[in-house]
Amino acid sequence: MIKVKATYYYIVFLSLVAAIGGFLFGYDTAVISGTISEVTEQFSLGSIAQGWYVGCALLGSIMGVSIAGSLADKYGRKKVMILSAVLFSVSAIGCALAGTFNGLIVYRIIGGAGIGMVSIVSPMYISEVAPSSIRGSLVSLYQLAITIGFLGAFIMNFQLLNFAESNQFEMDTVLYKIFNEEVWRGMLGMETVPALLFFLILLLIPESPRWLVINNKTLKAEQVFSKLYSSIESGKQKVQEVMEQSGQIGVSNWKLLKNPGILKPVLLGMAIAILGQFMGVNAVLYYGPSIFEQSGLSGGDALFYQVMVGLVNVLTTILALIIIDRVGRKKLVYFGVSGMILSLILISFYFYGSDIYALPSIFLLVLFLAYIFFTAISISAVIFVLLSEMYPNKIRGLAMSIAGFSLWLGTYLVGQLTPWFLENFGPSGTFMFFALMCFPYLYIIWKKIPETAGKSLEEIENYWLEKR
Structure with a gap:
């Protein structure tokens, strides 16, 4: 029996380093929410252009995730994480200094490519160094880092908005333009700090032993x-x-997908990846302040409410991290998605009723926080764990790229279409749609996905290969 306690802290250290990629993922994804109003006003954007501003980074993510698996299989997990850190740094600096809307879009796409890469490689790396007994918790560190990135972005947006009113820098300087006159530049540019930290600390860790x-x-x-x-x-x-x-499955390439024992988990991974994006969580993260403003809140109050959403997201993810290996992946999904359905329906009723009755905005905050709680303890905590552990070793990079492509395609569509949904169906119809999308996700987890808690990666691989 292999003992892991003696090096437990080293394994946690490696997992935490890889999880910094999740922080960058979360910050880059959520920081956009505090910049939408100012960028829309400055560049006179319509609803389609606004959706393009939000969704362009997701297009970059699709591009990044499409090549991340192949690069990770060929060059190693560590080198791809280093490449993503470089892309994050270039994007943050470029967004802070962009002179035109098109230039801003280009740098957002570059950052999106970094997100796509790290969303595949970081959890993959963690799953390949973690022992089976705590793999779920360690991979969940990546999701926890994402939520901390969300919260960090919300807090940074809120603080920079207040800082902009203090006029700390001299007028007609670059710093004044970034942190006072056009504060959205500072919000996007502050990502440079964690991106450079990620780059430097990656130099201290080894390559994935399974890749070796x-x-x-x-x-x-x-x-x-x-x-x-x-x-x-x-x-x-x-x-x-x-x-x-x-040795049982041959060389890693697309031909392996002809094997039913490999094709089935790949298709199921694609299904849960794309469906999860249509259950509303990214719409809340991207457009939360805008949705809160529609309920009558001021811009500052809306950002404060979004900070509360981010805080609940972090605390709930910590809870999920503690219990995911004890309770199991599937039970968390059953509990959480059931709560998501109820919360989404009540949010829909809130907006429907607010057209008739003057409902207090605190009700909306409570419902949003309940929705985030149920999301964070279920699909958000489970998705990267499942995707990082349900594929055979030799095809893990390629398979995760396929699933990641589906995830980011769904995320892009949600980011692009949410303004249109809100404009044409209103918040009530939009959130009811998200509630309906929860049901097929529940069915797939219930009927098609095995429980993976406590099983080694090789045991999970055997399950699919024997099931063919």
């Missing part, structure tokens, strides 16, 4: 496994296990 085995670098793999599992004997044992399992 698959690419016939067994000596290096033994060295890494030995650090993870406290002894040379344990390292050699883990290398042997991975080699025996990977």
Whole structure:
């Protein structure tokens, strides 16, 4: 039996480093919510152009995720994470200094490519270094980092909006333009700090040992496994296990999808990835301030409410991280998605009733917080865990790219279409649509996806290959 306690803290350290990519993902995704009004006004954007401003980064994410798996399989998980850190840095600096709307779009797309890459490679890396007993919790660190990134973006937006009124910098300077005159530039540009930190700290971690085995670098793999599992004997044992399992499915390429035992989890991963985006969470994160303003709040109050949403998101994700390996992935989904359906229906009724009755905005905040609680403890906590562990080792990068492409395609469509939904169906109809989309997701998890808690990656691989 392999002992993991002796190197538990080292494994957690590696997971935390990879999870910084999640923070950048969350910040880049959520920071847009505080800039929409100012950018729309400054560049005179209509609803379609506004949707393009929000959705263009997601288009970059689709591009990034499309190549991330292949790059990770060919060059390694670590190098792709380093590339994503470079893209985040270029995007943040470029957005802060962009002179035109088209230039802003280009830099947002570059940042989106970084998001797409890191959304695949960071959880993949964590799953490949984590022992099965705590893999769910460690991969959930990535989701926790995303929520902290959300909260960090909301707080940064709120603080910079207040800071802009203090006029700390001299007029007609670059800093005055970024932090006072056009504060949205500061909101987008502050991502530079964590992006550079991510780049530097990545230089301290090793490559994924499972990737090293698959690419016939067994000596290096033994060295890494030995650090993870406290002894040379344990390292050699883990290398042997991975080699025996990977030998069953041949070389990683698209032809492997002809194998029913591989094609089925890939298709199911695509389904839960894209459906999860149509259940409303990203619409709340992107357009939360705008939706709150529609309920009668001022811009500052709307951003404060969004900070509350972000705080609940973080605290609930911490709870999910603690219980995901004990309760299991599927039970969390059953509980959480049921609560999401109820919350979304009540939010829809709130907006429908507010057209007739003067309902207090505090009711809307409570319903939004309930929705975020149920989302964070279920689909948000589970999705990256499942996608990082449900595929065979040799095809994990390619399969996660396919699932990630579906996830970001759904996210892009939601970001692009939400302004149109709100304009044509109103908030009430929009949130009712999100509620309906929860039902097929529940069915797939119930009938098609196995419970993966407590199983090694090789055991999960055997499940699909034997089920064919």
